[in-house]
Amino acid sequence: MPREADAAYACAMTSAIFVATYWLANHFTSLRHDVGATVFDWERHIPFVPWTIVPYLSICVFFVLSFFAEGGPIELRRHVARLMLVLLVAMLCYAAFPLRFTFERPVVDGLFHPMYAALVWFDRPYNRAPSLHIAVLLVLWARFSPCRGQWAGRCLHLWFGLIAVSVLTTYQHHVIDVLAGWLLGAGVVAVTALPDGGRPRRARQ
Incomplete structure (x- = not known):
């Protein structure tokens, strides 16, 4: 297991880079006049949950x-490299092909209102494809999967599946964004796969 100090440092630095980079990219895209949208007509039947x-x-x-x-x-280190690579490729795509989400999200009251309010405060409806949420999810899936037990693994797959679906049912992404994010995340995991198949190694004593 990585030393807690190293893990904490990697977490803090990677999180800071992700938040700052994504926020700035979203802000600058909101100032552009060439932002398009790609959405299938049948997507309008996807419910807001x-x-x-x-x-x-x-x-x-x-x-x-x-x-x-x-x-x-x-x-x-491999995990951090994967996250950075996902972020880099996503930012390049956002710069070259800026897209936005087009559905109007219903007003949410009650228990979930603060969560949506926080989301709206931080995340503007730009830079949708590839979905960074989905790409990162694939990287996390690869990170946790080798460590799972039988029941923990089933719960992990179920919950991560819900996360994948939620990008559509919270009206954050269109289907094309999800597909592009999935390709990005899967591609990064594939090209950075460990020689032993990704099984965790025990640290030397």
């Missing part, structure tokens, strides 16, 4: 925990 904001935002928890997952310093 307010409670799915919970799995949607839970990726932040898994993001932090991923730096402390089982494995040694090599796995930690």
Whole structure:
């Protein structure tokens, strides 16, 4: 397992880079006049499901925990490299092909209102494809999967599946964004795969 100090440092630095880079990219895209949209007509039948904001935002928890997952310093560095590569490619795509989300999200009151309010405060409806949420989810999936037990693995797959669906049912992304994010995340995981298949190694004593 990576030393807690190293994991905490990697978590803090990577999180800061992600937040700052994504916010700035969103801000600058909002100032552009060439922002398009790609949406299929049948997507209008996708329902808005307010409670799915919970799995949607839970990726932040898994993001932090991923730096402390089982494995040694090599796995930690590989994980950080994957996240940085996903971020870099996504930013290049946003600069070259800026897209925005086009559906109007219904007003949400009650228990989930603060969560949507926080989301709106931070995330503008720009830079949709590839979905960084989905790309990062694939990287997290690869990070946690080797560490799972039978029941924990089933719960992990179920919850991560909910996170994947939630990008549509919270009205954050169109389907094309999800597909592009999936290709990005899967591609990064594939090209950076460990020789042993990604199984965590025990750190030397």
